[in-house]
């Protein structure tokens with residue numbers, strides 16, 4: 081019995097070992113076949129779409145991180161809409177493991193925002209360059225020979241954009257230079273117009289000064305003065321100028337001979353007669369230290385000692401004495417000193 085049992089165990093042990101050998105060999109064959117056809121790797125997907133296969137997940141994640149967080153040069157920041165997902169599996173060896181494919185897909189899904197510098201004129205962006213130094217250099221060049229009075233308000237602003245189109249320093253300078261030329265032209269035109277206006281105003285003032293009187297007050301030492309005769313001013317009070325400078329002590333009013341003369345105010349005749357270069361002359365005393373002279377008369381209608389009213393016709397315009405044509409030489413004296421009649425009348 082013992083013998084039989086022993087043989088039975090022996091038999092089955094032998095069979096088990098045989099089976100185990102077969103299983104081991106079979107497994108080895110299967111593993112070999114699998115290893116020849118497949119390898120372990122990561123399938124990378126973004127939003128469910130396969131973008132590639134990589135061997136080292138850590139490495140590709142680091143690469144993506146580095147790419148997204150890159151802020152070198154003009155890059156301000158990067159944003160990616162969706163991050164990749166990884167699935168560890170056995171991958172057919174026919175599929176290539178390429179980090180490049182994954183990076184390409186990541187780059188396509190990333191938006192890069194750049195930081196540039198715009199040169200502005202009156203707050204408006206005129207040219208975009210890549211650095212602040214360049215923008216400053218453009219402004220310095222434009223301002224170098226610029227008239228301070230030209231209203232060219234230049235500035236620099238930071239620009240955040242996905243548009244990589246920037247100007248070179250030279251192109252930006254050219255753009256700003258055109259704006260400068262336009263501004264300078266505008267300024268010079270304005271200045272020329274102002275100068276023209278000023279010259280015209282000065283000419284008007286000169287012509288006014290040569291024809292118009294100083295605004296007369298109509299009042300002298302409390303006396304209200306009136307115009308003795310209507311006519312045109314042919315010679316003013318004061319220096320006549322010229323090489324032989326002489327002083328004109330009165331005001332010449334030209335009008336036709338025989339025109340009636342009224343006194344500048346009521347008064348008393350102190351002189352009525354012919355006196356040298358004055359010709360026929362009337363002198364009237366108005367009191368308050370004021371006297372008036374009427375010279376070159378063709379006729380005298382009043383005589384010395386006579387009191388005359390303001391509206392009385394006292395003489396007629398003529399050209400007697402030192403005179404080249406009919407006019408009234410009117411003199412007004414204050415305490416014996418001639419004053420400018422145009423300060424009071426005409």
Ligand SMILES: [Zn+2]
Nearest residue numbers: 330331332409
């Ligand atoms: Zn005169």
